[in-house]
Amino acid sequence: MSRRSTLTTALVSGALAAGIALGASTVLPAGASPAPAPAATPASTSATAAHPAHPAHPAHPGDRAPRVTVIGTGGTIAGLAETRDALQTYRAGQVPIADLVGALQPELGAVAQVGTVQFGNAGSSGYTIEQFRELTLAVDAALETSDGVVVTTGTDTMEEFAYWLDLTVRSDKPVVLTGSMRPSNVIGADGPANLFNAVRLAASGDTTCFGTVVMLNDEFHAAREVTKTDALRVDTFDGGQFGALGVVDEARVTTRRAPARAELCGTREWATPFDVSTVEAADLPRVEIAYSYQEAGGEAIAAFAAAGVEGVVTAGTGAGGISPAMREARTAAIERGVVFGASTRTGSGAVYDGEVPEPGVIGMEDLLPQKARLLLLLSLAFSDDEAQVRAWVDGLGSPEFA
Structure with a gap:
């Protein structure tokens, strides 16, 4: 609470009314490299329906619930406004990712075993290429023990976050980026639904070998194609001339097409040559x-x-x-x-x-x-x-x- 002591009592009350606990948060200082990602902390171990098998990834042993790690980097989805009707006037990167995930329980526990990693808590435009490299390493580390990863970011440069991860993450397990166009404690906040659906998409395994995808407003798009088209509207992300890869409607994930790289699933050629663990940040x-x-x-x-x-x-x-x-x-x-x-x-x-x-x-x-x-x-x-x-x-x- 100390790092937000300057916020008004009304702001805090509004956030709590929205179901978000205000706890301590790791904030990435401007220009600094984040510490190595800590092990994900399970937020829930509730069972879920059987996870669909994928040719490259068999069904989970003992029909256990999929494990999804949510890595928070800040952005509007973690933002706070001073009043509940301030949909566009707020401070980004204020709420810890553990609190955002916790506000979705117990329902989220029926979808996956969810752990969280606080990578940073800043606007998307504040991150450096060096920090992008560290984020790739954090995602790959999480995927060693998780079935999928969700990364929350600000939407301003989300398409760049997504394409960087698409080009550098070595694992072919699902990587889903999400965020929001409205802060967490306002009327009509879109973040909770986006985060819930992103976890559902990652847990489904449907985007295995797709590379990184972006999921907002019930649609998911390929990282290479997606772009932000409007500074304010919640339906801002668009997949260009080819459209969305699919949609998430409650418990149903509908995938209508796949990126071309999915054809290489299970082969050595699937991963790009850009293994950033083999280069120093100074060499970028x-x-x-x-x-x-x-x-x-x-x-x-x-x-x-x-x-x-x-x-x-x-x-x-x-x-x-x-x-x-x-x-x-x-x-x-x-x-x-x-x-x-x-x-x-x-x-x-x-x-x-x-x-x-x-x-x-x-x-x-x-x-x-x-x-x-x-x-x-x-x-x-x-x-x-x-x-x-x-x-x-x-x-x-x-x-x-x-």
Whole structure:
């Protein structure tokens, strides 16, 4: 309670009225690396219906309830408002994840044995790439003993959290990200239902080998495709031209399609080459984004190159074209060793703006710039061979069914 002593009595009373216990919380200081994830603490051991078998993961021994670890990083889902009608004015990252899970008992205990890990408690935009690496290690550690993991985050950069985990987590067990658009103690809070459904989805095993998925508003989406489309509405997340992977309706999980990587389930090729446990945080390169628009200047690219960045993703117009000034600056930066990824502001469509591949420029098909940045960053972290980086970007950035 001490870390929230400045909150008003009305705020605390409102939170308790909403069924949330205000307890101690581990908060990740800005710029600091989180401590190694502690072992998950079971919140419930209630039995549940038989967990459906998956070819790569047999049914649970003795028909035990699935084990799901919920890793909290903060965000709006852990936020508190000063009044119950302040749906959009609040402080994010205030409530411990154990309290959010505890408020869903005893009903959640009928779905899974749930443990919690407090990774951090901050807004999603406050996390660094170094902390992203630590989060991957925490997720993989939890999956050694759990059947699935749910990660709660803020929604502002949730799609980046999701795509990073999709590219780096080594286990093919379900990883589900969720959050909310409204704080935990307001009228109409969407967090409790989102968290409950995320645990149900992870426990179902339906997304085994799907990589990371995002679950909000009763829908789940592939990490590579999902994006936030509205700053306020609860139906903000969208799966682009291919739509949602499926829906969660009470006890029923309906899966309508799968990401292409699911075809590799059970093979060594399923996991990406990006095992972040084998690289130090200091070796993760700096990659930036340069946005193109009418008469865009090249100064941003020149400044990035002068600052020593290893990669730049251009958010191009149309099919990925950039302004003449940006093109000139890009050519100069390539001569200094900077590698470029060519993406488009639309997030889909052909993205290379030249007739033939230009050395130092890699087309990044159907990836939003913020996701293209993560793929280029990881590719450069694991290889300085442009041909290898290009092969990874082509194969992982635009996967297809065989």
